Amino acid sequence: MNKSKKLDFFSANYMRDFHCIGQACGEGNCCHGWQITIDESSFKKFKKIMEKTSEGREIFKGRIKKNRSNIKGEQSFASFVMNQKTGYCQFFDEQGLCEIHGNYGEEYLCNTCRAYPRKLNLFLDRQEYSGVLSCPEVARLCLLQKDSTDMQSADLQSFDLNGLYDSNTTKNPHSAYASYIHDIRNILNQFLSISDLPLSSRLFFICYLANRTAPFFNSGGQFTEEQLGIEVDRITTPEILGELHQGYQGLETDLQVPLQLIDAILTSKGQGSLPPALFQSVIETYGLAEIGQDSNSDNDISKILSLYALRRNKLQQRFNEKLDLVFTNFCKHHISSCPYTESTNLLLAMQALLARTTTAAFFLYSHTRLDPLIAEGAPGVTQEEAEKILDDVIVEVFYRFSRTLEHDKNIWDKVFCDTDKANLATFALLTQLLKFMD
Ligand code: SF4
Numbered sequence: 473m474n475k476s477k478k479l480d481f482f483s484a485n486y487m488r489d490f491h492c493i494g495q496a497c498g499e500g501n502c503c504h505g506w507q508i509t510i511d512e513s514s515f516k517k518f519k520k521i522m523e524k525t526s527e528g529r530e531i532f533k534g535r536i537k538k539n540r541s542n543i544k545g546e547q548s549f550a551s552f553v554m555n556q557k558t559g560y561c562q563f564f565d566e567q568g569l570c571e572i573h574g575n576y577g578e579e580y581l582c583n584t585c586r587a588y589p590r591k592l593n594l595f596l597d598r599q600e601y602s603g604v605l606s607c608p609e610v611a612r613l614c615l616l617q618k619d620s621t622d623m624q625s626a627d628l629q630s631f632d633l634n635g636l637y638d639s640n641t642t643k644n645p646h647s648a649y650a651s652y653i654h655d656i657r658n659i660l661n662q663f664l665s666i667s668d669l670p671l672s673s674r675l676f677f678i679c680y681l682a683n684r685t686a687p688f689f690n691s692g693g694q695f696t697e698e699q700l701g702i703e704v705d706r707i708t709t710p711e712i713l714g715e716l717h718q719g720y721q722g723l724e725t726d727l728q729v730p731l732q733l734i735d736a737i738l739t740s741k742g743q744g745s746l747p748p749a750l751f752q753s754v755i756e757t758y759g760l761a762e763i764g765q766d767s768n769s770d771n772d773i774s775k776i777l778s779l780y781a782l783r784r785n786k787l788q789q790r791f792n793e794k795l796d797l798v799f800t801n802f803c804k805h806h807i808s809s810c811p812y813t814e815s816t817n818l819l820l821a822m823q824a825l826l827a828r829t830t831t832a833a834f835f836l837y838s839h840t841r842l843d844p845l846i847a848e849g850a851p852g853v854t855q856e857e858a859e860k861i862l863d864d865v866i867v868e869v870f871y872r873f874s875r876t877l878e879h880d881k882n883i884w885d886k887v888f889c890d891t892d893k894a895n896l897a898t899f900a901l902l903t904q905l906l907k908f909m910d
Pocket residue numbers: 491492493494495497500501502503588589606607608609610
């Protein structure tokens with residue numbers, strides 16, 4: 473393994489074709505349905521320019537609120553107050569344009585609005601340009617196309633990086649643990665790219681490697697390159713991969729963790745920014761009168777589980793190639809935008825990835841708009857129409873999931889805190905999550 477030394481600029485393939493589609497986003501428009509944070513410097517600029525007139529003073533008072541939370545940072549100093557009825561930012565006008573941009577110019581846009589949905593990450597010696605899946609257009613380009621998540625060396629000058637700043641996602645970049653980030657990410661991507669095995673087997677290979685390396689390859693550990701090399705060489709032999717694939721496919725496991733995951737997600741409803749549209753689908757699909765008040769009964773949860781498995785199997789049989797592509801792309805996107813160095817070891821990084829993948833799968837396979845594609849023979853729906861419906865639902869589920877659950881630390885903490893109580897080793901937990909997606 474060689475530590476890279478070259479400073480370079482890379483772009484994810486899907487961002488090369490990205491253009492904001494504006495009003496065509498409809499409800500998915502980024503000026504709608506969530507909290508838009510304002511950095512401290514923009515807040516001061518808004519205050520200064522708006523308070524020049526009495527009308528501006530009223531607008532400032534009614535549409536911008538300082539963040540009173542103790543954990544506010546420079547980038548989340550304040551936020552826009554959304555219109556209670558429409559859910560839109562109050563500066564979003566009837567023509568679908570931003571009044572701040574129109575009245576004061578682009579230089580007055582806050583960091584969030586200027587940068588969204590683009591991201592610039594700094595990984596050791598290289599900058600990577602990517603996007604966030606909470607934008608439906610990014611989700612479409614990233615999830616539905618082959619090789620979309622590949623990072624290619626690119627010419628910095630040919631990208632609009634205006635307003636972007638490096639976000640150094642590599643904690644403690646000089647540690648031995650972080651110094652292998654490019655090598656480790658390459659290995660994970662190679663596993664995910666094996667085209668003739670199911671995604672669950674490919675993810676199992678990564679979990680296995682993560683489990684073997686966790687005792688020594690971690691943020692606090694001392695390790696030698698030789699140790700890491702031995703484990704990587706071992707798992708990349710065809711014989712070991714074949715054995716692991718067979719072993720995983722024959723493995724029977726209970727689904728205690730996925731059940732807890734669903735329960736925790738469903739009972740979190742009402743605690744904040746969860747995706748109501750996706751919950752509505754879950755309620756209708758599983759015939760639940762009400763979810764989210766208290767813990768759901770075991771009956772409810774196992775009823776959900778068996779119907780979920782039925783829907784998932786039917787959809788996977790019919791759209792196997794597309795679904796494999798989407799979830800592979802989602803995993804690759806996660807690995808490149810939330811690097812393993814954010815976790816103490818690879819095993820915990822995989823836990824974060826699989827919890828999110830499993831939850832997204834649950835919302836996707838539970839979506840009511842897929843009912844006509846699940847019904848025997850899918851009466852009245854041509855293959856072309858079915859593909860279009862599936863694409864639309866994929867984009868909707870992932871952008872809504874990304875806007876709400878994906879980065880909600882409280883929910884994931886709750887899930888894994890409950891799991892800890894069950895004393896389940898992380899590797900066993902990951903295997904259960906994989907079986908839930910199968
Ligand atoms: S969500 Fe994405 S495509 Fe839609 S308006 Fe915002 S940046 Fe543009």
